[in-house]
Amino acid sequence: MLIRAVVGLVGFVALWSAAIPLFGVPNHVLPSPWQVAQQLIFLFERGNLLSHIQVTLMQIVWGFLIGLVLGIIAAIIFARIPFLERVSTPLILLLQTAPKIAIAPLLLLWLGLGAAPKIVLVAIVTFFPVMTAMLSGVKYINRSYIDLAKVLKLNPWQRFWHIEFPAAIPTVFAGATVATTLAMTAVVIGELMGANKGIGFLLATGQEDADTATVIAMVILLSVIGWAFYAALDYMRARMEARYS
Amino acid sequence: MIKLSGVEKIFGDGENAVVALAPVDVEIEQGAFITIVGPSGCGKSTLLRLIAELDSVSGGTIELGTTNKKRPVGFVFQDAVLLPWKTVAENIRFPLDTSGVPRSISDPKVEILIDLISLNGFENALPKQLSGGMRQRAAIARALADDPPILLMDEPFSAVDLMTRETLNDELLKIWQQTGKTILLVTHSIEEAAYLGTRVMVMSARPGRLRKTFDVDIPMPRSEDTKRDQKYLDLVHELRTMMREQGH
Amino acid sequence: MIPKIRAIGEYGLALALMLLAWWYASGPLAVPPYLLPSPQSVGTTLWSMLQDGELLPHLLFTVQNILIGLLVGTLVGVALAYLFYKTPKLADVVEGPLVILQTAPKIALAPLVIIWFGLGVTAKIILIFSLVFFPVFAGGLAGFRNIDSRMHDLAQLLQLRRSQRFFSIDLPAALPGIFVGVKIGAVQALVGAILAEWMSGSLGLGYLMTFAAATYKTPILFGAVLLTSLLGIFLHALLNAVETLILSWNIPDA
Ligand SMILES: Nc1ncnc2c1ncn2[C@@H]1O[C@H](COP(=O)(O)OP(=O)(O)OP(=O)(O)O)[C@@H](O)[C@H]1O
Ligand SMILES: [Mg+2]
Numbered sequence: 001m002l003i004r005a006v007v008g009l010v011g012f013v014a015l016w017s018a019a020i021p022l023f024g025v026p027n028h029v030l031p032s033p034w035q036v037a038q039q040l041i042f043l044f045e046r047g048n049l050l051s052h053i054q055v056t057l058m059q060i061v062w063g064f065l066i067g068l069v070l071g072i073i074a075a076i077i078f079a080r081i082p083f084l085e086r087v088s089t090p091l092i093l094l095l096q097t098a099p100k101i102a103i104a105p106l107l108l109l110w111l112g113l114g115a116a117p118k119i120v121l122v123a124i125v126t127f128f129p130v131m132t133a134m135l136s137g138v139k140y141i142n143r144s145y146i147d148l149a150k151v152l153k154l155n156p157w158q159r160f161w162h163i164e165f166p167a168a169i170p171t172v173f174a175g176a177t178v179a180t181t182l183a184m185t186a187v188v189i190g191e192l193m194g195a196n197k198g199i200g201f202l203l204a205t206g207q208e209d210a211d212t213a214t215v216i217a218m219v220i221l222l223s224v225i226g227w228a229f230y231a232a233l234d235y236m237r238a239r240m241e242a243r244y245s
Numbered sequence: 246m247i248k249l250s251g252v253e254k255i256f257g258d259g260e261n262a263v264v265a266l267a268p269v270d271v272e273i274e275q276g277a278f279i280t281i282v283g284p285s286g287c288g289k290s291t292l293l294r295l296i297a298e299l300d301s302v303s304g305g306t307i308e309l310g311t312t313n314k315k316r317p318v319g320f321v322f323q324d325a326v327l328l329p330w331k332t333v334a335e336n337i338r339f340p341l342d343t344s345g346v347p348r349s350i351s352d353p354k355v356e357i358l359i360d361l362i363s364l365n366g367f368e369n370a371l372p373k374q375l376s377g378g379m380r381q382r383a384a385i386a387r388a389l390a391d392d393p394p395i396l397l398m399d400e401p402f403s404a405v406d407l408m409t410r411e412t413l414n415d416e417l418l419k420i421w422q423q424t425g426k427t428i429l430l431v432t433h434s435i436e437e438a439a440y441l442g443t444r445v446m447v448m449s450a451r452p453g454r455l456r457k458t459f460d461v462d463i464p465m466p467r468s469e470d471t472k473r474d475q476k477y478l479d480l481v482h483e484l485r486t487m488m489r490e491q492g493h
Numbered sequence: 494m495i496p497k498i499r500a501i502g503e504y505g506l507a508l509a510l511m512l513l514a515w516w517y518a519s520g521p522l523a524v525p526p527y528l529l530p531s532p533q534s535v536g537t538t539l540w541s542m543l544q545d546g547e548l549l550p551h552l553l554f555t556v557q558n559i560l561i562g563l564l565v566g567t568l569v570g571v572a573l574a575y576l577f578y579k580t581p582k583l584a585d586v587v588e589g590p591l592v593i594l595q596t597a598p599k600i601a602l603a604p605l606v607i608i609w610f611g612l613g614v615t616a617k618i619i620l621i622f623s624l625v626f627f628p629v630f631a632g633g634l635a636g637f638r639n640i641d642s643r644m645h646d647l648a649q650l651l652q653l654r655r656s657q658r659f660f661s662i663d664l665p666a667a668l669p670g671i672f673v674g675v676k677i678g679a680v681q682a683l684v685g686a687i688l689a690e691w692m693s694g695s696l697g698l699g700y701l702m703t704f705a706a707a708t709y710k711t712p713i714l715f716g717a718v719l720l721t722s723l724l725g726i727f728l729h730a731l732l733n734a735v736e737t738l739i740l741s742w743n744i745p746d747a
Contacts, residue, residue: 008590029609090503091510099725101684102718105691105702109714110528184598189684192603193691193703200601207604207692215604223597230596299646320650326643330665330742343657371742 031213036220039213043202053221056187056198059115060229063122064183068176070123071130075168078131079138080160092128100125100182101189108194118190118198125182133175137168173237180233184226199225247273247296247395247427251305254291264452265291268305271446271455273429275310275394278421280442281431282484284491288453289431293320293397296429309395315344319388321398325380327372333383334359334368340391351390358386361420378409382416389420398430402437414441418467435488439480440467447484449491457487530712535719538712552720555690555697558614559682559728562621566682567675569622570629574671575663577630578637595631599624599681603688612693617686624685625678629671636670637663669743672736679728687721698724 013033019025020032027035043049078085103124107117141164149159191200199218206214254266266288273279281289294300296307297318309317327336334355335342341351359365362382372380381401388396402410414437421428432438438445442461449456463476471477512532518524519531526534542548577584603620610616644666648658690699698717705714737744 004585004588008587009593011586012590090500090507094504094507094511094726097726097729098722099680099683099687101687102721102725105706105714106718109706109711181596181598184596185600185684188598188601189688192600192688194706203601203604204692207607210608212605212608215608219597219601219605222601223593226598227593227596294646297650299649316650316652318650320646322643322646326641326647328644328662328665330668339661340651343651343653343661373742373745 040217059118063119067123067126071127075134121186125186126179129175129179137171177233246310248308253304255303267452267454280438283448287448287450318395319393321401323400325384378405535715539716566622566625574633617689621685624681628677629674632674633671636667640666
């Protein structure tokens with residue numbers, strides 16, 4: 001699959017370079033791959049690109065971790081106290097169906113243009129799939145494990161830590177893998193809507209200057225980060241699944 | 246008359262070639278009810294699929310010898326394969342709809358078929374609302390809808406409970422007698438094969454081939470009494486011994 | 494019917510609870526109005542904007558773009574998925590890069606689309622289209638590929654013509670998969686519409702937000718956020734309704 005992807009990508013770049021002279025596309029509309037690469041190097045050397053990447057990565061990682069932990073904690077609470085889950089289900093479904101982008105402007109208003117609103121936004125979009133996955137993992141656990149817990153006379157917390165929680169881990173990772181793309185989207189939205197640093201900020205300024213080379217370079221950069229992020233989580237998910245089943 | 250001459254089927258090639266069906270020569274007279282038994286993997290499904298032209302032969306020829314109907318064969322799959330988004334009536338009508346038969350002709354036809362398979366009252370039910378046996382009956386009705394002279398059935402009752410299965414057997418015999426179709430039916434049940442067939446074909450595996458054919462000398466119509474008929478019991482016994490020999 | 498009424502009641506209760514919390518924070522807790530305007534002030538602002546005819550054009554613009562983008566994205570997504578499904582060779586070549594694109598944040602295309610297609614409605618629809626296209630394509634392709642092979646046997650047995658085969662077997666069988674894509678696409682469509690309006694142009698709920706944020710008109714900002722949320726919830730409910738209507742056969746235990 002990876003080889004095919006690489007081959008396809010090379011083909012895509014070749015097509016892209018061939019199309020420009022072929023159709024006489026002006027430079028400012030579509031720069032060549034070469035120009036984009038040059039722009040990328042330029043930004044690295046002169047434009048402090050590394051620090052922008054760091055900012056974006058930091059926001060993703062922190063937001064993701066916070067969302068992950070909170071999602072797991074919420075699921076644990078809901079699993080232990082079904083009444084609470086019952087009561088808050090409509091509220092959660094409502095929040096889940098409401099588009100998260102709507103919250104972004106409010107976060108910018110409350111938290112300013114720095115990292116905080118992006119971290120919160122990423123945490124929010126990560127929270128829901130993780131919590132849902134964890135909860136369903138705990139709920140749809142194999143009956144015989146529950147029976148085992150009964151036979152061993154485990155108390156509820158023991159049952160949770162030794163049986164329900166480990167059993168739910170593969171599901172949590174599946175949820176987290178889904179969340180990676182949401183988290184990427186969230187950070188880009190946050191940075192496009194208002195920021196003074198980060199890849200999305202460069203993207204936005206690139207748009208204002210109609211600087212297609214920068215914009216395309218940033219899109220590619222984000223795609224690579226998104227893919228690496230997804231692949232990392234997917235790898236962990238596969239490892240977990242292999243270990244548990 | 247259906248005539249198979251040297252029909253064979255090989256899946257894959259080179260190292261991985263699997264002889265699913267070694268050359269088969271067989272003639273099936275019109276109006277016969279052929280039942281086919283044999284161990285798993287001996288090429289029963291393959292044989293039916295070749296006759297239906299769902300797969301193409303690797304060698305030999307198949308003559309269906311029927312009138313030039315557009316669709317000479319009806320096929321009943323192991324499980325019903327109804328279109329889940331269509332109601333029972335729509336599923337049965339599907340072959341008619343797709344060959345442009347107007348509703349004024351197809352609707353009464355469907356009504357008769359629904360009567361025949363006793364699904365009255367379920368015309369507008371979706372497949373998911375039916376039991377396995379009911380679905381299978383609907384599938385049989387669909388196979389009959391545009392009145393093909395040949396009916397191929399691949400283990401049609403294997404997903405059905407025993408009581409329903411016996412009822413369906415009798416219904417099928419009734420349909421066969423009323424319509425005079427040529428039927429080829431694959432089954433894993435030796436009793437079913439002996440009860441339904443005018444001829445029982447026994448196949449064996451590795452490579453899949455036709456081992457022996459038994460003419461069933463038991464008069465129609467058959468009924469519960471048939472199952473105590475000495476000829477029937479002898480045939481079942483003989484078939485069973487044969488199957489056991491080849492390590493069923 | 495009873496569970497349905499109960500669900501509506503529960504949602505109503507959840508909404509009321511949120512409203513109450515909002516009111517409590519802005520009133521008794523005295524959070525400053527430039528950070529959190531009261532529900533009443535947001536309500537009256539929205540109402541007066543509606544009466545002045547200032548609100549509807551923005552709302553309709555957003556809704557119109559979403560619907561057009563969703564429709565075109567779905568049609569093209571399904572068509573291309575079918576093409577890929579029918580020509581495995583093509584899929585072999587192009588699917589590799591598509592896998593990478595699938596995990597890429599497509600919303601990052603927004604600036605590029607704006608540069609290329611300007612500040613008007615075209616750019617917005619194109620952005621929404623490209624956001625909808627991907628999930629529908631992926632869902633449709635999975636749907637087509639998961640069709641029970643015996644349905645193909647049936648099609649061949651009945652010697653269906655190409656169009657008969659598409660409309661009476663392939664398309665309905667792939668519909669559940671397509672619908673998964675459309676649902677994801679609808680969320681993306683809303684995100685794309687709002688973001689594009691935020692970044693350029695002078696119409697739409699997204700524009701209303703950025704305008705309000707820039708001029709510190711917090712009640713308008715909250716109103717736009719509220720409307721966007723409601724629009725999202727409405728879109729979700731609408732698609733669910735369509736799903737139960739046309740995919741009831743696919744939902745066990747009717
Ligand atoms: N599409 C295929 N590709 C490769 N091998 C196949 C294919 N279809 C069938 N075979 C092989 O051909 C042989 C005969 O298969 P077939 O399905 O006809 O057996 P069968 O008698 O119907 O078995 P069963 O009683 O289990 O249904 C088997 O060894 C099977 O593995
Ligand atoms: Mg078989």
